[in-house]
Structure formats: C-alpha cells, structure tokens
Amino acid sequence: MASIDQLLKGxxxxxxxxxxxxxxxxxxxxxxDGPDSEPTSKIVRRDSAxxxxxxRVANSAALGFQLPANSIxxxxxRVGENQLLKIALAHASQAALGxxxxxxxxxxxxAWMGALAGALAAEELARVSGLCDPNVAFxxxxxxxxxxxxxxxxVPDGGVELVLTQGESEVTRRERDAWGFDHTQVGAALxxxxxxxxxxxxxxxxxxxxxxxxxxxxxxxxVHCADxxxxxxxxxxxxxxxxxxxxxxxxxxxxxDQHDLEIVLAKVRLRMDEFLGSQAA
Amino acid sequence: MSDSIPRTLAGDLxxxxxxxxxxxxxxxxxxxxxxxxxxGLTVFDPKVRVGGLLHYMLPQPRTKEEALQSPAMxxxxxxxxxxxxxxxLGAMRERLIVCVAGASEMMDREGGxxxxxxxxxMLRKLLWKNGIPLQAEDTGGTEVRxxxxxxxxxxxxxxxxxxxxxxxxx
Numbered sequence: 001m002a003s004i005d006q007l008l009k010g011x012x013x014x015x016x017x018x019x020x021x022x023x024x025x026x027x028x029x030x031x032x033d034g035p036d037s038e039p040t041s042k043i044v045r046r047d048s049a050x051x052x053x054x055x056r057v058a059n060s061a062a063l064g065f066q067l068p069a070n071s072i073x074x075x076x077x078r079v080g081e082n083q084l085l086k087i088a089l090a091h092a093s094q095a096a097l098g099x100x101x102x103x104x105x106x107x108x109x110x111a112w113m114g115a116l117a118g119a120l121a122a123e124e125l126a127r128v129s130g131l132c133d134p135n136v137a138f139x140x141x142x143x144x145x146x147x148x149x150x151x152x153x154x155v156p157d158g159g160v161e162l163v164l165t166q167g168e169s170e171v172t173r174r175e176r177d178a179w180g181f182d183h184t185q186v187g188a189a190l191x192x193x194x195x196x197x198x199x200x201x202x203x204x205x206x207x208x209x210x211x212x213x214x215x216x217x218x219x220x221x222x223v224h225c226a227d228x229x230x231x232x233x234x235x236x237x238x239x240x241x242x243x244x245x246x247x248x249x250x251x252x253x254x255x256x257d258q259h260d261l262e263i264v265l266a267k268v269r270l271r272m273d274e275f276l277g278s279q280a281a
Numbered sequence: 282m283s284d285s286i287p288r289t290l291a292g293d294l295x296x297x298x299x300x301x302x303x304x305x306x307x308x309x310x311x312x313x314x315x316x317x318x319x320x321g322l323t324v325f326d327p328k329v330r331v332g333g334l335l336h337y338m339l340p341q342p343r344t345k346e347e348a349l350q351s352p353a354m355x356x357x358x359x360x361x362x363x364x365x366x367x368x369x370l371g372a373m374r375e376r377l378i379v380c381v382a383g384a385s386e387m388m389d390r391e392g393g394x395x396x397x398x399x400x401x402x403m404l405r406k407l408l409w410k411n412g413i414p415l416q417a418e419d420t421g422g423t424e425v426r427x428x429x430x431x432x433x434x435x436x437x438x439x440x441x442x443x444x445x446x447x448x449x450x451x
Binding site: 105165168170228229231232233234235237238239241242243244245246248251258259261262263265266269270 | 298299314315316317318319338339342343347350351354385386387388389394395396397422423424425442443
C-alpha cells in the first residue's frame with residue numbers, strides 16, 4: 001500500500017503556504033543561527049503580502065505610535081522579532097486555513113479561528129509549563145490541523161463527512177478504520193511536503209495522541225493540551241464535535257492544575273481579541 | 282469582551298465567546314455560536330419582550346482584574362450583569378424565562394479538564410441561590426451548539442451540526 005507521502009505526491013494540487021513562511025519557521029526552530037540562515041527582515045521584504053501585514057500591525061492603534069511606520073525596517077523595530085514571526089505565521093495560515101473546510105463541516109474562517117486559538121493556547125501552555133519554546137509551540141498549535149485540508153483530496157467525495165457524522169467513537173480511530181490513516185498522519189505528511197522541521201511535523205502527528213516520556217517531547221504535550229483547550233472554547237469544531245480524548249499523562253507531564261488551566265483559557269480568549277484587532281487595524 | 286457592556290440596538294444581535302447582549306423588542310434575535318464547554322444562557326420577559334443572552338466560559342474569576350476586564354467571561358459576574366441589564370430595560374425578575382445550553386465535554390469527560398461540568402454546577406448554584414427557576418436545558422454531550430432567542434415569539438432554539446431543537450416554548 002502506498003504511503004501517505006506517496007499519495008500526497010500523486011495529487012495535482014496540495015494546500016500550500018508561502019515559501020517565506022517556511023523559511024521563517026525554519027529560523028524559529030533553529031535558534032542557533034547557522035551560517036546559511038537569512039535575517040528575518042530580509043525574508044519579510046521579499047514577500048510583498050507579508051510586508052503589508054507587518055506594516056499594518058506596526059501601524060495599528062494597539063501599538064500606540066503617533067507617526068506611521070513607512071518602512072519595513074521601522075515596522076520591524078516596532079513590532080519586534082517574536083511578534084513578527086507570529087504575524088507572519090498567522091498571515092500564512094490564514095491563506096491556507098482561512099477558507100471553509102467543507103468535509104469537516106467548517107465554514108469560512110472557522111478553521112482559521114481554531115488554528116489561532118490553538119496557537120495562542122500552545123504559547124501560553126509553553127510559558128506556564130516552562131518546558132518548551134513558546135514561539136515553536138505557537139507554530140505547532142497553529143498548524144496542528146493542516147491534515148484536515150488534505151483529507152478531502154485523499155478520500156472519496158463525501159467520505160469524510162460520512163465517517164465523522166456516524167458513530168460516537170473517537171474521530172481519529174474512525175478515520176483509521178475507514179481509510180488506514182487519520183488527519184494527524186496526513187497533516188504530518190503535508191508538513192513534510194512543506195519542508196517543516198521534524199519537531200513540528202511530529203507535533204502535528206501527535207496532537208491527539210502524544211507518545212509517552214521515552215519517545216515524547218514536551219512540545220507534543222503542549223500542542224495536544226492546546227488542542228483540547230481550543231475545543232473547550234468552542235473554536236474550530238465541525239462535524240467531529242468534541243469526540244476526542246484528553247491524554248491524562250500529557251496533562252500530568254505539564255503539571256497543569258485547574259487553576260493554571262482556567263488562567264490559560266481566560267488569557268487565550270483575551271489574546272484572541274488583541275491578535276485579531278491588530279491584524280484588522 | 283471589550284464590548285461586553287450590554288447593547289440595546291434594535292435588530293439582530295450576535296454574541297461572541299465571553300460576551301453578553303440584551304435587546305428590547307418587540308422583534309429581533311439574539312444568538313451565539315461555538316458553545317463548547319462554555320454555557321449560553323437566555324433570559325426573556327414575554328410581557329415586555331425584553332431578552333438577553335450570556336455566553337460565559339468559566340465559573341468564576343481568579344482576580345478582581347479579570348472580573349473587571351471581562352465580566353461576561355465568568356458565570357458569577359456574567360449572570361449578575363445580564364439580570365441587571367434586562368431589569369433596567371423593564372423586565373420583571375419573576376416573569377423571566379431562563380434557558381441554558383452548552384457545557385459539552387470531551388469523550389473522556391475531559392479527564393480532569395472538567396470545565397463544562399464546573400460551568401454547569403456553578404450556574405445551578407447561582408440560580409438556586411437566587412430563587413430563579415430554569416425552564417429548559419440542553420447541556421452535555423460532545424457537540425458544539427448554537428443558541429438563539431427570538432424576541433417576537435420568545436422562542437429559544439439550539440442548533441447542533443445535525444439537528445435543531447426548540448427549548449422554549451415546550
């Protein structure tokens with residue numbers, strides 16, 4: 001049987017993200033800049049849509065500058081490197097995830113809201129636990145469900161919706177029973193085709209079922225718990241509903257108690273407004 | 282959230298997550314989407330056709346700042362703001378019809394992330410403490426819900442991906 005990578009390669013058109021963004025992600029995941037890494041500002045300048053997003057945020061009311069930033073250099077100095085990466089990633093994922101994902105019952109913008117909430121939740125969980133880089137966690141949270149974009153291309157018309165809406169067992173198990181793969185495996189293969197670093201490919205792969213301590217990485221636990229928090233908040237839920245399980249060991253490893261959890265949920269909701277406000281400004 | 286001060290504009294009103302809204306009729310609809318473990322609560326006075334909807338996320342604030350910044354995020358602060366707002370628009374407490382939807386759970390009952398259950402328990406406690414009866418409830422399960430209140434008819438409706446249910450009138 002063909003591997004998922006081979007199946008994806010056989011498709012005429014795959015969901016895509018801008019090249020500039022994969023370069024930024026790669027910079028983010030290799031914090032000890034190698035000789036070949038290119039400065040973030042240079043990557044941004046080369047992509048006009050990304051430059052426009054950065055300028056928009058730099059001139060947003062939220063930052064409170066009186067004079068407008070007219071150059072990318074000025075914008076970057078106002079926004080800061082970390083924020084820049086998030087803008088770039090949000091921009092890219094909006095291009096890929098902003099539309100409807102009909103097979104999963106997600107209307108225009110719903111997958112994107114789920115991606116953004118997951119990104120912010122992962123970032124907060126990484127901060128609270130102190131176990132992984134919040135920027136990498138943001139990226140993992142943002143991209144965790146990209147597999148849903150390609151599922152409809154790999155299975156017969158209407159197949160996804162049928163499998164999701166019938167039965168009460170966990171969604172990924174039903175997907176595997178029906179086709180031999182689930183949306184986390186497809187997402188990982190898509191991430192590989194985009195050239196994402198291994199740790200993010202694996203975070204996508206394990207976002208519903210993180211492996212135990214020996215094989216795991218705190219990033220997988222963070223992205224998994226962020227996915228759960230996003231569902232609890234009601235973002236990005238389609239035909240699959242909340243038919244997933246929380247991995248209790250994952251929660252234990254992050255040492256999250258009810259107090260931490262509720263603070264993270266409240267923060268995510270408040271930061272959704274901030275983030276969307278700065279994007280729209 | 283930042284706009285969680287109740288609004289009284291005529292026409293239809295969409296209420297976001299951690300938000301609330303009130304309307305003075307005689308017509309118009311208040312609705313909210315994406316109720317996961319959150320709870321949506323509608324109140325309606327059929328005589329004066331005043332209604333409101335709260336979409337809260339958590340049982341109670343951890344700090345005073347949280348409560349001030351976003352009262353509609355929490356059951357404790359959201360309920361009192363909602364009731365006060367509809368009473369200010371002419372509703373009478375004893376005439377209010379209260380319906381509730383949401384509080385969904387993960388398949389393993391959230392394995393410790395028991396937000397839906399805690400949200401529901403806090404609501405029950407607050408209503409009981411204040412002597413306010415609950416007319417209809419559609420909570421639990423694994424579905425995400427939408428909730429709406431039509432002021433013209435008083436109809437309260439819940440919509441999931443697969444079906445629509447009328448909570449009131451029954």
